Amino acid sequence: MKKPSQSNWFSGLLALLFALLLFFNANASGNISNMSGTNQVYDEMLYNIPVQVEYDQAKYFVSGYEETVNVHLSSANRIQLNLEANEDTRNFQVVADLTKTPLGTSEIQLRVKGLSTAVTAEIEPKTITVTVENKVTKTFDVEPQLPESIEAEGYKVKKVAVSPKTVEITTGEETAKAITRVIAPLSNVKQSADTIKQTVNVQALDDKAQVLSIENPAPQVKVVVDLVLPSKEVGLTISPTGSPPADIDHYTFNLSTQKVEIRGTKSVLDAIDSIELPIDVSNVKSSTKRTIKIPTNAEYIVSPEEVEVTINPVFAGTNTSFSQTSGQSATTSDTSQVLPAPEPSSEKTTSSSSTSSSSSSTSSESSVENEIEKEISSVPAN
Incomplete structure (x- = not known):
């Protein structure tokens, strides 16, 4: 039979073994959990990343390639991925190395430069097609190109001025040989404008009117075009407004002019047959003369801008209008309106x-x- 002291010693040793077993098991579970957490990968898709083309810019001219690509980033480090995804903190560039590319058209492999080792990148597309030429600079006359809407809307060109009249175009040697015209394309103008003043970038065209590649930014010119707007005469229609006094039957009106000239695009002029002239007759009890501004808007110009109107009240029970100040009958005109x-x-x-x-x-x-x-x-008589 064992002594009590020996039995207690054995029980304590057994308890210690169980405690150690539980400790190591817990640590192993934690390590496995941590390892599974670090295996998570984060992704980010970046669009329109510019391509940096490396070549001798003083000697060669490069054209014909896609200037932006998409880049797919992935990393287990979320913070580092966010730094590369953010445009303000980004370190990497997409590069096309043309330093050893021969003259002509070639397909170039793209690569990522300056990217953190904790982040991987995939470029879409992986290659670009470029044309390499010897660089040349030539002088060309500039021809203004008016928008098609000018002729379609009935404008007549009075005068065109371009400054400067000639520009220097930098491009590839073969491209320069294909240039037949250098134009200054104007954008559309406001409908009621009679003068175009625009500063525009020139474009180089070939014999098929296709736009050719030239150095960016392209030269700029200032173009001023004086136009003659289509015009026509329209009548004025009087539209009395307000509340006349109770003893007034109606009003007649004398206009200093019966018609006005309007100028604008053909489509606008075709839609206008007359201009309504609102005249307030409230409290008018005697012959009254007023200057009324003719209504207009941004679509057309009206001339004259104002018209002089004489308002003649016709009292109930009479056929004549009177001036309370003079007692004389007032002359009426054909363009009279009758108020209810x-x-x-x-x-x-x-x-x-x-x-x-x-x-x-x-x-x-x-x-x-x-x-x-x-x-x-x-x-x-008898």
């Missing part, structure tokens, strides 16, 4: 009819008496 007014009462109509009948009877009696006197005077 209350209809005359039936009593006035009856009174007018009676007066008219009475006048007719009196006239008839007077005619009969004259005839009798003539007959008596024609009888011979």
Whole structure:
């Protein structure tokens, strides 16, 4: 039979072994968990990354290649990936090395330069096609190119000025031989503009009117074009507004001009037959003269811009307009407008009819008496 002290020693040793086993098992689980966490990979797709072309820029001219590509980044380090994905903190560049590329057209492999070792990159597309030429500079005359809308809308070109009249074009040797024209293309103008003033980049064209590659930025010229806008005459239509006094039946209006000239594009002019001229007649009780601005908008120009209008009130029960200040009858014109007014009462109509009948009877009696006197005077005396 074992002693109690020996039994306690054995139990303690067994407990220690179990504790160590549990400790190492826990650490192993934690390490496995950490390892699985570090295996996560993050991705980022970047678009329109510029391609840096490396070549002797003083000697050669390069054209015909795609200037941007897409780049797919991946990394287990999220912070480092974010630094490369952010344009402000980015270290890498997409490079096309042409230092050993011969003259002519070639396909060049792209590579990433300056990227962190913790991040990997895939370029889409992986290659670009470039044309390498000897660099030359030549002088060409500049020809302004007006937008097609100028002719379509009926404009007439009065004068064109280009400054400077000639420019130096830097391009490839073979491309320079293909240039037949150098143009200054103008953009569309405002519909009511009679002068175009634009500063534009020139373009080099071949005999098929195709745009050729030249050094960027291209030379600029200033173009000024004086235009004659299409025009036509339209009438003015008076549109009375406001509330006339109660004793006013209607108004007549005298205009200093019956028609005005409008200028604009053909499509705008075709849609206008007359211009409505609003005139406020509130509280107008005597002949009143006003200067009214003719309504217009950005689509057309009107001339003259103002018209002088004389407003003549016609009082109820009369056919004449009067000036309260002078007592004289006011002259009316053909371009008169009538404001709505209350209809005359039936009593006035009856009174007018009676007066008219009475006048007719009196006239008839007077005619009969004259005839009798003539007959008596024609009888011979005995």
